[in-house]
C-alpha cells in the first residue's frame with residue numbers, strides 16, 4: 001500500500017465534517033479534492049445554531065460525553081488555527097452557557113435532568129441568582145451556569161475552512177455525486193462525509209450499511225436592536241444565542257418525508273412559542289425571522305461514525321466521517337483527527353476506537369483491540385445518551 005501522501009484522495013461532502021477533514025489533510029501536506037455543493041437542503045452545517053456544550057442526558061462514563069469534554073478543551077485553539085490559515089475571522093464567545101429556571105419546581109426538574117441521579121450529565125455547573133439578567137427578558141428565579149460551554153459562528157467557520165483549503169491548493173468541485181463507483185475507480189481513496197445522505201451513497205456500492213435515521217431540524221435567526229449583552233442560553237433541548245446583533249434559536253427535530261416539503265411555518269410557530277416560554281423573551285415579528293433548516297444523520301447509539309469501511313470488497317479505498325447528529329460542531333475536528341490517523345496507519349485514541357464504523361459489524365472489528373464496553377454492536381441502542 002502506498003503512503004497516504006502519494007495517494008489521490010476524494011472527499012464527498014462540503015459540510016463541517018468534509019471541510020474539517022480537508023483542512024486537517026492540507027495541514028498534513030495532502031491535497032484532497034472536495035466534491036459537493038457549497039449550499040443545499042441536505043447541508044446541516046450551514047444552519048447549525050452554533051452552541052457547543054457538555055450538558056445533556058449523557059452519562060459521564062459514555063465516550064460521547066468524554067469526547068465532548070475533550071473537544072471543548074481544544075476547540076478555541078482550533079478556531080484560531082483556522083483563522084490564521086485563512087485570514088478570516090470566526091466570531092465566537094467562550095463565556096459559558098446559562099440554563100434559567102423559573103420556579104423551585106422547574107429548578108428540581110432541570111437538576112434532575114442534568115444530573116440524572118448519581119451521574120453527572122454535565123461538567124462543573126454552578127447555581128446562580130438571576131441578577132443581573134438580560135434586560136428585555138422575563139427575569140428567572142436563577143440559572144445554572146455551565147462555565148466551559150461556548151458559541152461559534154459555524155457559517156463563518158466553514159467559509160474560513162474552505163478558504164484555508166483553497167489557499168493550500170485543495171480543489172473544490174461543485175458536483176453532487178450520484179454513484180460512488182466511478183469515484184472509487186478514479187481516486188486511490190474516497191471519504192464519504194455526505195451528512196444525512198451518506199448511507200444512500202454507500203448503498204450505490206451495494207454495501208450493507210448500519211441502521212440510521214435522518215432527523216431534520218430548523219433554527220431561527222432574527223436581528224435585534226443593538227444590545228451590549230452576549231449570553232448563550234439552553235433550556236432542555238432548546239438553545240438561544242443572544243448576540244449583540246442577532247438572536248439564534250434552535251432547534252426543532254422532525255422526520256423528513258421524502259418528496260414532501262416540510263411544514264416550516266408551523267414548525268417555526270411551535271419553535272418560537274417554545275423558545276419564548278423557555279427563555280422568557282418577547283417573540284419577534286414573523287417577517288423579521290430567517291429560517292434555516294437541514295437534515296442530520298443519527299445512528300442508533302447517537303455516536304458519530306468514522307474510519308476505513310470494514311468490508312473486503314472496498315479494501316482500504318473507502319472511509320467514512322458522518323453521523324454527527326446534534327454534535328457536529330463539537331466533534332468534527334476530533335473525529336477528523338482520528339480518521340486521518342487511521343489513514344496514516346497510526347493508532348487511534350479511545351474516541352477513534354469508540355466511534356469506529358466497525359462497531360456495527362460483528363466480523364469487521366479491526367485488530368488490535370476489542371470493542372470498548374460501551375460500543376453497541378450491530379446498532380443496538382446505547383441508552384446512555386440522548387442529546
Ligand SMILES: Cc1cc2nc3c(=O)[nH]c(=O)nc-3n(C[C@H](O)[C@H](O)[C@H](O)COP(=O)(O)OP(=O)(O)OC[C@H]3O[C@@H](n4cnc5c(N)ncnc54)[C@H](O)[C@@H]3O)c2cc1C
Nearest residue numbers: 013015016017036044045049050051177194195324328329
Ligand atoms: C437546525 C440545526 C441546528 C443545529 N445546531 C447545532 C449546534 O448548535 N451545535 C452542534 O454541534 N451541532 C448542531 N447541529 C448539528 C450539526 O449541524 C451537524 O452535526 C453537522 O453540521 C453535520 O455535519 P456534516 O458535514 O456531517 O453534514 P452536513 O453539514 O449535512 O454536510 C453534508 C454535505 O454533503 C453534501 N452531500 C450530500 N450528498 C452528496 C452527494 N451525493 N454528493 C456530494 N455532496 C453531497 C451536502 O450537500 C452537504 O454539503 C444542528 C443541526 C441542525 C439541522
